[in-house]
Structures are given as structure tokens and as C-alpha cells.
Amino acid sequence: MLHESKEVFVSWVNEIRFAGMASNKRKGLACAVLTLIATLALSSEASAAELPSAAIAAAVVDSSRPATDTVRDTNRKPADTLAFAGIKPGDKIADYAAGAGYFTRLFAAVAGAKGHVYASVPSSLFQYPNIVKGIAEVQTWAVTHPNVSVTFASALEAAKYPEKLDVFWISQNYHDLHDSFMGPVDMAAFNRTVYAALKPGGTYVVLDHVAAKGSPADVTDTLHRIEPSTVRREVEAAGFxxxxxxxxxxxxxxxxxxxVFDPSIQGRTDQFILKFKRPR
Structure with a gap:
């Protein structure tokens, strides 16, 4: 609406300016109103896109991050992604299905000594050697980072923690809870478990690969994608x-x-990030 109003006033000011049919007083008023609307529009756009905090910026440029992580930054845009999620110092964060710990390490750096990160690993993933290798790397890294715990449990139990969380994060794995890779899991029960794990006002973030509108249910297994509308429906049904x-x-x-693993698109898929809140 601000954009539309701005266009209307631009037209109005131009007519006044070039037709020579208005007083200087009216010209001044028109220009002042246009300036105000433009300022409001810019402010609205700025607030819609969260800016990375100093803590997030420092975590991303931390020289101790392994090359296997930093090489993925171009595609994962971690500063903007964490800023949208609202990750901040002191947060208690769950990194669900943490993989090799890409986000775990970033979260830990931002959360700091007063925060804590739970790298949660569903036990169903133990059958995959590459995942086991990544888990071992996270465990080794966590030894020297006391604000990180690596936890193992079944899909639903892995979403339970010893303290209430500020953020529950799942990246590129929500769709897997629907398929044979990590499930199928009772998604209503899973999202209720996440709800219970969060503090009132806590944030639930789902990042995943976009499936085409109207895709069949098995798209989660065949293409490893999911429709954003499916995620919204399931998560909101849990009370978020x-x-x-x-x-x-x-x-x-x-x-x-x-x-998503096809060479024609791997690393460049269309992805969504949805943010939900547990009501206070």
C-alpha cells in the first residue's frame, strides 16, 4: 500500500511541478508528503528483512570455522538466515538432525557461554555411514565447546530437551520426517513435541526445499522436497x-x-524458510 501511495504522490508532484498551476506552498506540501511516504516505505522494507547482528556477523567470519562449512556459505547465506531466525546471545537452541554440524557451530558461536545448543540426532540415521561420520565430527568438536550437547534418540524423543528452548531449528530435513529416510513420523505428534519443547514466545524455524504446488504426497521421498503450504498447515495445527x-x-x-541431489540443481534449489512462534 505504501508503494501504491508513493506512486500516486509521485504523479501528483510531477503534475504540480511541471504544469505550473500550483502555488509554491502547495508544491512544498506535496514534496514533504512524498518524502514522508518514501521514508515510511523504506522503513517498512528494512524492518521486513532482519539485519544480521554483530554476534551473527562475527560467527560467520570466525576463522576457526572449517573449510567444509565456509565453502557452503555462498549457497546457505548464513548471516541472513540466522538473522531471520532471530538467533541471539544466550539462546537455548535445538539443531534437529544436525548432520555434520554446519548450523550447530554457528549457533554455538552466537549463543555464547550463556546459551546452549543441542545437536539432536534421530537414531534412525545411524544406518548411514556418511551421517555417522558427520556426527562423530560434531561430537569431537563439542568436547571443546561446553555450550554444545550432542543428543541421540528416536525421532520424537530427539525433540525433547532438559530445558525449555528459545529456538527449534530444522534445516532440509522436515520433508524427511514424512518419508522413509527419517520416518514416516507422526507429524502431528512431532509438532506438538516441538511446541512443548519451546518456551512461550519461542521460535520454530523450518528451512526446506520447495516442491511444486499440487505435488503428490510422495514428493518428499522421490524429490526430497515439500510444499511450504504443507509445512504451514501441519505446524499451525499444533498451535503455532x-x-x-x-x-x-x-x-x-x-x-x-x-x-535435490540432481547435478542440474544440487546446491541451488529453491528453498523456503518459515518462522513460527509458540504463543505466550
Whole structure:
């Protein structure tokens, strides 16, 4: 609406300025109103896109991050992603299905000594050697980082923690809870467990690969994608309120017809980030 108002006043000011049919007083008023609207529009746009905090910026440029992590930054845009999630010092964070710990390490750096990160590993993943290797790397790293705990349990138990959380994070794995890779899991029960794990006002963030609208249910297994609308429906059914969506990882050029590991699109998939809140 601000954008539309701005266009109207631009037209009005131009007519006044060039038609020579208005007094200087009216010209001044028109210009002042236009300036105000432009300022409000810019303010609205700035507030819609969260800016990375100093703690997030420092975590991303930390020289101790392994090259296997930093090489992925171009595609994962960690500063913008963590800023949208609202990660901050002192947070208690769950990194669900943490993999090799890419986000675990970033979260730990931002959360600091007063925060804590739980790198949660569903026990169903132990059958995959590459995942076991990544888990071992996270465990080794956590030994020297006391604000990190690596936990193992079944899919639903892995979403339970010894303290209430500020943030529950799941990246590129929500769809796997629907398929044979990590499930199928009772998603209503899973999201209720996440709800219970969070503090009132806590944040639930789901990052995943976009599936085409109207995709069949098995798209989670065949292409490893999921429709954002499916996630919203399931998460909101558990009592969460929708806070917003980030397009920072969007790729309009993705045809959504190839699996996420297909060389034609791997690392460049169209991805969504949805943010939900547990009501206070």
C-alpha cells in the first residue's frame, strides 16, 4: 500500500511541478508528503528483512570455522538466515538432525557461554555411514565447546530437551520426517513435541526445499522436497502462529522437477524458510 501511495504522490508532484498551476506552498506540501511516504516505505522494507547482528556477523567470519562449512556459505547465506531466525546471545537452541554440524557451530558461536545448543540426532540415521561420520565430527568438536550437547534418540524423543528452548531449528530435513529416510513420523505428534519443547514466545524455524504446488504426497521421498503450504498447515495445527517467510534462499529458476541431489540443481534449489512462534 505504501508503494501504491508513493506512486500516486509521485504523479501528483510531477503534475504540480511541471504544469505550473500550483502555488509554491502547495508544491512544498506535496514534496514533504512524498518524502514522508518514501521514508515510511523504506522503513517498512528494512524492518521486513532482519539485519544480521554483530554476534551473527562475527560467527560467520570466525576463522576457526572449517573449510567444509565456509565453502557452503555462498549457497546457505548464513548471516541472513540466522538473522531471520532471530538467533541471539544466550539462546537455548535445538539443531534437529544436525548432520555434520554446519548450523550447530554457528549457533554455538552466537549463543555464547550463556546459551546452549543441542545437536539432536534421530537414531534412525545411524544406518548411514556418511551421517555417522558427520556426527562423530560434531561430537569431537563439542568436547571443546561446553555450550554444545550432542543428543541421540528416536525421532520424537530427539525433540525433547532438559530445558525449555528459545529456538527449534530444522534445516532440509522436515520433508524427511514424512518419508522413509527419517520416518514416516507422526507429524502431528512431532509438532506438538516441538511446541512443548519451546518456551512461550519461542521460535520454530523450518528451512526446506520447495516442491511444486499440487505435488503428490510422495514428493518428499522421490524429490526430497515439500510444499511450504504443507509445512504451514501441519505446524499451525499444533498451535503455532505463523510469523513470516524469508525468500533469502529462493531460486525462481528452479523448475522443481528434479531431485535435490540432481547435478542440474544440487546446491541451488529453491528453498523456503518459515518462522513460527509458540504463543505466550
Amino acid at each position: 502462529t505463523f510469523e513470516g517467510e524469508s525468500a533469502v534462499l529462493a531460486n525462481p529458476a528452479d523448475p522443481h522437477t528434479a531431485g
